[in-house]
Amino acid sequence: MTDAGREPEGARVRLRLGRNRPAVAGGALLALLYALALLAPFLAPYAENDIDRQRFFHPPTPLHLRDEAGHWHARPFVYAMRAGTGPGAGFVEDRSRRIPLGLLVRGARYRLLGFLPTTRHLFGVAPPDRVFLFGADGLGRDELTRLLFGAQVSLTVGLVGIVISFAIGLLLGGLAGYLGGWVDTLIMRFSEVLLSVPGLYLILALRGAFPLDMPSRQVYLAIVTILALIGWAALARVIRGMVLAIRTADYVAAAEALGMGRMRVLVRHILPNTWSFVIVAATLAVPGYILGEVFLSFLGMGVQEPASSWGNMLQEARHLDVMTTYPWMLFAPSIAIFVTVLAFNIFGDGLRDALDPRHAVPAGR
C-alpha cells in the first residue's frame, strides 16, 4: 500500500486489469448500461408514461427477418398484432400485415442529453401500430421504455449514494483513526449502532421518517440519503484500521513536523493511501445501493408511479396472477437487475485482483 511510483503502478494496474477478460467484459457492460440510461429517451421507442388504452398487458412483439412466404428482408419487421377473441385470449400476430421497423423515426418530443430538443427515436413503427420488444405493462406502457427510463433512477442511485456515503466514511473513518481518543470512540460506537440493526429494518425505519407519498424527485433524494447514512459505517471501520497503520509512517511525521494542519495531513497524505481499497470497495458496494432502491420501490415506498424504476416495475409484477399470465413483466426488470449486479461484481472482482493481487479486500456478504 505504498504511494511510491504512482505512474508505473497505474500502468501495471491497467495492464493487469486488461488481461483479466471477465473484468474487461464487466467494465464494458457497465459502460454500456450507463450509456443506455443516458440515452434512454432516444433509445426508447416511446415516452416514459405513454399509455396505450388498447394494449394492456401486450406480450413482447417478435422481430422477424423472414416473412410468411419465405422471403428474407434486410430490415427487421413485426407483424401487426390484434386482440384475440374471448376473454384472456391475449394478442395474436396478424400475419397478413407486415410492419417494417423504422430507424430514427419521429415520436414523442424530448431533450437529448437534457438540452437538444428532438423527436427522433432510434427505432419504432408508424402509429397506430406499436412495437413492444419486451412487452407492455398493465397500462399498455412499453416495458423496454420503462426499463430504459428506470435505469436512469436505478443506476444513478448507486453512484450518487456511493459518493456521499464514501465521502462520509472516508472522513469519519480517517478522523477516528488519525485523531484517536474520544473522537475515535464516538465515531466507532456510532458506526457499531448502525451496523447492529439488520439493514433492511433500518432502511425502512428511516424511510418512515419521511412522508410516505412525496414527489419522485424528493423520494429519490430521500432514498439516496437513507442509503448513504447507513452505508458509511462499514467503510469507516476499515478506513480507521488502515489509517491506524498509515499514521505511524515517516512521511506523516514529516508532514506534521513541517507544521501542516491535521486535517491537511489526513486529507493530503493519509487518505490517498487508502485509495485503491476505496475504489474496489465502492465498486463492490454499488449493487447494494441499487438493490436498496429496488427494495424500497418494490415495497411501494420508493420511486412512485408514473415515474419508473426497476423496483416499481418489479412491484407491478408482484401479484401471482400478473406474473404467471404476463411473465415478461417479471423477467424484464429481473434480468436487468441481475445483469447490472453481475457486471458490478465481475468488474469489482477484477479491479481488486488488479489493484491488489493479495486480496486485501474481503468478499462481500
Add this chain to the structure above:
Amino acid sequence: MRTYVLRRLFQIVPLLLAISALTFVALHFANSDPTWIYAENPQISAAQLGRIRHELGIDRPVLVQYLLYLRGIALHFDFGRSYTYHEPVARVLLGRLANTLLLTVAAALVTWGLAIPLGVLAAVRQHRAADRILSLLAFASLSVPEVLSGLVLLWLAARSHLLPVGGMQSVDADLMSPAGRALDVARHLVLPAIVVGLVPLASRMRQMRASLLEVLHLDFVTTARAKGLPERTVIARHALPNALNPMITLFGLTLGSLVSGSFVAEVVFSWPGLGAVTLEAIQRQDQPLVLGAVMMAATVLVLGNLVADLLLAAADPRIARD
C-alpha cells in the same frame, strides 16, 4: 471466560439503548400524527382527540416520551400499544418473532446443509470441473438478490403447483391433525427458507472450501495418508473435523445476516414474520410497532454477533483472556 461473557453481555445494553434512541428520533421526525385514524372518525370530538393524544403521551416533549418508553420496557417489558392492533406491541411481535426465527432456522439448515458438502466437494476436486462450476455458480448467486430469487421461485411454484405460494398455513389447517399441520407449515416454509438460505450460501461454501484446503496441507493429513488410510476416511475423519472448527464461529454471524435476509422473503411469500409486520406497521404509521420490531430485529442480530464472539472465544481462549 466467565468475566468475558459477562463483560460482553453488559456491552449489549448501551448498544441497544443507542439503537432505540436512534430509531425513536428517526420515527419522531416522521411528524405524522398517529391519531389520524381517530381524527378521521366523525364520532370523535376534538376534546376526545386531545385526551387520546394525552393518553398516548404524544403531546409531551420527545425526550420525556423516550424516557417513559424506556421505563415501560425496563419495568414491565412494555413496548407500548400498537395503534392498529390495539394490543401491546410485545404481544403482537413475539409471535411474529417466533415465525421469523423458525424461518431463520430453516434457512440456516439450507445454508449449512448445502455449504458444507459443496465446500468439501470443491476442495476435494480443487481446480477440476466440479470446483470450477461450483465457484462460477457461487459467483453468479452473489448477483441474485433475494427479491429476484424470491419472485422467480414464487413464479415457478405458481406455475407448477408443487408448493404453496404464500402464507404459513393452508386455509384448511385447522382441520388437520397436529402432524399434518406441522407438515403443512413445513411445506410453506420450503421456498422462503431457500430464498433466505441462498444469500450467505456462496460465501460460506467458499470459506468451507478454503478451510478444508488449508487443513489438507497439514502434516497430520499426510501422516494419515501415509498410513494407507483410504482418501475418504482421511477427509471424513481427520481433515473435516479440523476444517469445521473455524466454521463454527461463522454460525452466529450467519444468524444475524439471515434475520436481515428474511425480510424480503417474508414480504414476497407473505410469511407472517417480523419483517412483514414491520412493513405493515410503517405503511399504517404504527410507530410503536415499528419501534418494537426494529428493536427486536436488532436484538437478534446483536445476540447473534455475541454468540459468534463467544464461540470464537471458546475456540481460542486467548481472546477471552485479553
